[in-house]
Amino acid sequence: MKEKSNLSVGVDLGTSNLLIYVEGQGTLFNEPSIIAIDKATGNVVSVGNEAAKLDGKTHNKVEVARPMQGGVISDIQLIREILLFTLDKIFLSNLASINKLLICIPSEITNTEKEAIVELGHGLGIQNTEIEEEIKAAAMGSGIDIFAPRGHMVIDIGGGTTDFGILSLGEVVLSKSIKVAGDFFDRQVIDHVKTVHKLEIGNQTAEKIKIALASLTGPLPSDEEGNPLIFQAMGRDLVSGLPRQALLNTEEIREVLLNCFEPIKAVLLATLEETPPELAGDLVDSGILLTGGCSQIPGIKEYFAEIAHIPVYLSEVPLTAVIDGCKKMLKMTNKHFYSEV
Template sequence: MMSKDIGIDLGTANVLIHVKGQGIVLNEPSVVAIDKNTNKVLAVGGEAHRMVGRTPGNIIAIRPLRDGVIADFDITESMLKHFIDKLNVKGLMSKPRILICCPTNITSVEQKAIREAAEKSGGKMVYLEEEPKVAAVGAGMDIYQPSGNMVVDIGGGTTDVAVLSMGSIVTATSIKVAGDNFDTEILNYIKKEYKLLIGERTAENIKVNIATVYPNGRNEEMEIRGRDMVTGLPRILTVHSAEIEGALRESVALIVQAAKDVLEKTPPELSADIIDRGVILTGGGALLHGIDQLLAEELKVPVLVADNPMDCVAIGTGVMLENMDKLSKKKLI
């Protein structure tokens, strides 16, 4: 049996794996549960995610990736190895070639860490590609023509903004403000405003179900449960969309500013193309209610959300795997 080429979207929030010829075969949270006393891995992915905030003292649920880069090398390696073994993509005599995505402005040391983690988890050759470029391909943009395409990829740990033309990035920036920041802002707002402690999962549920970033964009409410900081007892509370819009305003302003900065550095001919084609939003953050309206208003260009924003990078790796032999040799690290 021959080994299969695989593409990995190594995200701060989720890991998606695309196997050549099969499509996306794995989509699991980037969480690993370990026993502190023995350092033994107890669960990976969805099973570990269910343990977040609900484990006894000796078990901790860790996110080994922070801000789009590896924060804990050994645990990232264990997680990747677990996922790759689960897929059974190794051949009898050969290892798979791996295409892995990374943010645009990571250092050579961080690139080396990603490459080593992929090699140690079972990769033969490891190719690195910039995330916004792969996301643009996955969103169906033809980035290989001499015309401007702009993509804003809002992930879990980073937001990558890039203008692409002729298959390369013309201008780009990457900021460490994304989905995880939104959760933290919501958590801190509830803590400050209501003296109620809530967990990461509750904050994420608020973001998904009632949050908006466009003023008056949504008018919904949600009942949440947490621990009262004064009495120490459980308490129920109702929060509204308008409050969450206020809590997220600062973080979203940074994303808008990053997009403006990239547009300001874009050559005028490509800027003209972007007015015609619009900006494509990818990543889980693209699903945040009102983000497309807000960006369209601020940037004065059309803004569209990709069809499967969360899967764009993984789909893009699949397209690139089909053309693996054409991948530039300089990407081979």
């Protein structure tokens, strides 16, 4: 790629997925936030999709890790390795062509962790490194004018956390976060299958079950003939230790998810109760915007609408809303927009 000295790059540093936007070229990386490391040498074996394929299937010489867990940084060094690996791949090691780096991060990250991420950018040779909250980027990426004197609410249900934000005049007025989201749902599915079906399954199988059978309200998902959907889960029998399968249905997975959503419901109500009155009045019309990977669960819009008694909308770009918002932020020249660290 021809060198440019004023190239802007945006990063969505999510628990489940890492997305990288390059000015003028679009989103060039959209893969799981997973890294595989050679234990003996410390070298990166693979990142993203290739590393995800190794999850649960490696030997003792290779470690597969997620440097972002539950919306917080579990290993800043691994985040550096992921960014270095992916940016090297995109820019063919010519990181000097990056003039500005904007990294969108979960709301739960502490000030110390924010400083560490900015320093990480500096360590890559990118002095103009800024950070911003994912909830703000998700709103912008979904088409909300967050700079208007009007209250908006966003619920971002990702892999590690469910984030709640009330926005107005370009800032997050109120935010809350709970470590109950996609990864937690998967763990609950694993526990359910273990308890009810006496079968041990892995994370990848649990996620497939969630995607295939999940729903929260309304008629249970069914096939073209009207029969309840069934998922054939493969795993290890807890009694015999031998490979076995179990058939799971939509009704039992809905029950699992409804239990998972109880704490999310509690945080939603707490957020609405703490919202300033004028902004709460705006929500009667502007409603709630749902984004993030798990916002695609069937019946979720109706579920939240019944709780909040205000309109609920699904983002048209739930998986890319943050990076789309990051793109818009990079095009803005008003420096006060970015967060101070």
